[in-house]
Amino acid sequence: MANNKTGFTSSFGVVMAAAGSAVGLGNIWRFPYICGQYGGAACLFVYLLFVFLIGMVLLMTEFVIGRCSGHAPEKAFPALYPKRPSWKLVGLFGMFTCFLILAIYLVISGWTLGYFWESVTGTLSSIANDGFKGHFEAFVASPWKPVVFLVVFLAFTLLVILGGVQKGIEKVSKLLMPILLVLVLLLCVRSLTLPGASKGLDYLFHPDFSQLTWKGILAILGQALFSLSVGMGAMIVYGSYIPRDSNILKTATWITVCDVSIAVLAGIAIFPAVFAAGQDPAGGPGLVYQVLPVVFNSMGTFGQIFAILFFLLLSLAALTSAISLLETLTAWLSDRGMNRKLAAVLVSVAEAALGVFVAYSFSGGMLSHFTPGGMNLFDWVDKLTGAYLPPIGALLTVLFFGWVMKKEDIYDELSNHGVLKVSWFKVFYHILVRFVAPAALIISLVAGIFT
Numbered sequence: 238m239a240n241n242k243t244g245f246t247s248s249f250g251v252v253m254a255a256a257g258s259a260v261g262l263g264n265i266w267r268f269p270y271i272c273g274q275y276g277g278a279a280c281l282f283v284y285l286l287f288v289f290l291i292g293m294v295l296l297m298t299e300f301v302i303g304r305c306s307g308h309a310p311e312k313a314f315p316a317l318y319p320k321r322p323s324w325k326l327v328g329l330f331g332m333f334t335c336f337l338i339l340a341i342y343l344v345i346s347g348w349t350l351g352y353f354w355e356s357v358t359g360t361l362s363s364i365a366n367d368g369f370k371g372h373f374e375a376f377v378a379s380p381w382k383p384v385v386f387l388v389v390f391l392a393f394t395l396l397v398i399l400g401g402v403q404k405g406i407e408k409v410s411k412l413l414m415p416i417l418l419v420l421v422l423l424l425c426v427r428s429l430t431l432p433g434a435s436k437g438l439d440y441l442f443h444p445d446f447s448q449l450t451w452k453g454i455l456a457i458l459g460q461a462l463f464s465l466s467v468g469m470g471a472m473i474v475y476g477s478y479i480p481r482d483s484n485i486l487k488t489a490t491w492i493t494v495c496d497v498s499i500a501v502l503a504g505i506a507i508f509p510a511v512f513a514a515g516q517d518p519a520g521g522p523g524l525v526y527q528v529l530p531v532v533f534n535s536m537g538t539f540g541q542i543f544a545i546l547f548f549l550l551l552s553l554a555a556l557t558s559a560i561s562l563l564e565t566l567t568a569w570l571s572d573r574g575m576n577r578k579l580a581a582v583l584v585s586v587a588e589a590a591l592g593v594f595v596a597y598s599f600s601g602g603m604l605s606h607f608t609p610g611g612m613n614l615f616d617w618v619d620k621l622t623g624a625y626l627p628p629i630g631a632l633l634t635v636l637f638f639g640w641v642m643k644k645e646d647i648y649d650e651l652s653n654h655g656v657l658k659v660s661w662f663k664v665f666y667h668i669l670v671r672f673v674a675p676a677a678l679i680i681s682l683v684a685g686i687f688t
């Protein structure tokens with residue numbers, strides 16, 4: 238069983254750490270661009286529906302599995318249903334997903350840290366507006382830059398994990414998450430007060446349902462799961478650290494609200510500025526690294542400061558997510574009996590190795606010619622972890638929860654053994670967990686793979 242010596246100390250700590258996990262690169266560079274691509278406010282509407290009806294259900298599901306079993310994912314499933322130990326495969330599947338996500342995360346975080354450094358030293362502000370595309374391409378193709386920053390970023394992450402759950406993860410999250418909120422609000426104010434900003438808001442909030450295809454709906458569902466860090470066991474690990482007297486419904490609601498708010502605020506910070514500077518809002522990695530520097534340059538003297546703030550924001554958001562990913566893998570190995578610190582170091586070494594391969598897979602990089610099926614390694618990992626693996630993990634988890642695990646155990650855990658009133662349980666369990674979530678996941682997976 239989870240014990241309070243190794244877990245989080247308070248509900249506030251749980252919310253900060255789990256919101257730190259959820260708020261990441263997915264919110265700040267992926268969400269705004271997906272919104273732009275799939276109909277602005279129409280996308281936002283579907284996203285909110287998915288996040289609150291399916292993402293939050295999964296968040297609570299994973300929290301219950303974690304706190305009730307007191308184990309990391311591999312042992313958590315069999316602990317709750319000993320008759321079939323093979324359910325541990327769901328946990329292992331999640332570990333595989335986390336392993337891949339962390340590698341790609343390290344690569345992108347390395348770029349972000351590099352850009353933060355270059356905005357501090359002034360390199361970035363000395364580039365002409367038409368030079369940023371070339372600069373980015375040269376940066377990712379450089380044989381040493383992406384790797385050096387990747388390793389530095391990983392070292393920060395590892396340090397926090399070596400500090401432990403309370404003195405490392407909880408403390409750092411409690412410090413960084415409020416800073417992150419202030420940073421994103423500052424950037425919003427700046428962006429909204431630029432001349433011509435309203436065009437960016439129109440782009441983000443004008444509902445255009447004609448853009449909302451089936452494919453778009455799937456992309457939005459994938460984004461909702463990825464963004465809440467669910468479907469891969471990470472929240473099972475954090476769930477096992479939740480104090481016994483914390484209210485799981487309340488903490489999950491707060492985490493979801495934080496995640497959604499930061500995503501929307503990031504959109505408000507980015508698009509008005511992009512339009513005000515007359516840039517193309519077409520997104521992806523390019524938006525943040527190739528378009529935003531132009532925006533900052535056009536802000537005049539304070540542009541450099543806003544560039545520093547933005548890349549700091551993105552680095553911090555990525556850091557708390559990377560912490561959660563490394564913790565998940567570390568907790569998994571240490572739950573199997575390995576020394577915790579050794580586990581953290583071993584995982585880091587393996588991630589650095591995979592990360593370097595991924596980092597070198599861009600055009601100009603040493604591994605850019607390795608393109609099985611026409612995609613480079615980065616695109617492969619990105620596709621797998623963004624689109625396919627999380628919904629599969631989420632489906633298996635929710636099926637276990639709704640159809641295999643004992644209903645009484647779930648009720649007990651959600652009500653803190655009868656202390657809390659959970660009158661919403663019927664709707665939650667009988668409708669959302671057993672039917673709505675699995676159906677939505679199956680439909681989207683089938684449609685996603687076969688259309």
Ligand code: TRP
Binds near residue numbers: 262264466561
């Ligand atoms: N939620 C993170 C983001 O939005 C990414 C993520 C996906 C993640 N799965 C995770 C983070 C597991 C930590 C643990 O960027």
